[in-house]
Amino acid sequence: MNLETITAFIAVLALLIALGLALQIAALRRRLAAVPKDGNVIDLMRSIDSDLAKAEAAINDHAPRLQAVEARLPRAISFTGVVTYDAFGDIGGKLSRSIALLDSIGDGLVISLLVGRNETHFFTKEVRAGSGTERLSPEEDAAISRAMGR
Numbered sequence: 001m002n003l004e005t006i007t008a009f010i011a012v013l014a015l016l017i018a019l020g021l022a023l024q025i026a027a028l029r030r031r032l033a034a035v036p037k038d039g040n041v042i043d044l045m046r047s048i049d050s051d052l053a054k055a056e057a058a059i060n061d062h063a064p065r066l067q068a069v070e071a072r073l074p075r076a077i078s079f080t081g082v083v084t085y086d087a088f089g090d091i092g093g094k095l096s097r098s099i100a101l102l103d104s105i106g107d108g109l110v111i112s113l114l115v116g117r118n119e120t121h122f123f124t125k126e127v128r129a130g131s132g133t134e135r136l137s138p139e140e141d142a143a144i145s146r147a148m149g150r
Helices: 003-033 039-076 140-148
Strands: 079-085 094-103 106-114 121-127
Touching: 079 140, 094 140, 106 140
Parallel strands: none
Antiparallel strands: 079 094, 094 106, 106 121
């Protein structure tokens, strides 16, 4: 090895050491930035503890409401299915609809709108466990099947 190579090696080594020290100084500055200007760490900790207590109280206030919502959630409308069709032969465009609105266990209702040239009929039927409690039309059955993913 010649003198120039050794000098270059020492220079690179010194540069790496200087870079490492610069990173350590930056990390130390970030840590010191958290300390209040007046140096009163105890007051800072008390303030943080007070803020944490307020946050915990807010969370505890929301817990009963969250439990009530979770208790009702299985009964919410979870599945829908829509079938369009021509209910009467005198009008085209598939303007009639059967719409199933069901919860997670298949309870709910099916709404049918039968659109004719001069009138519209509106029907609702109850659905329990994915089946109608009264006789359903093929379109209403199809809407329930779509809602249930069958």
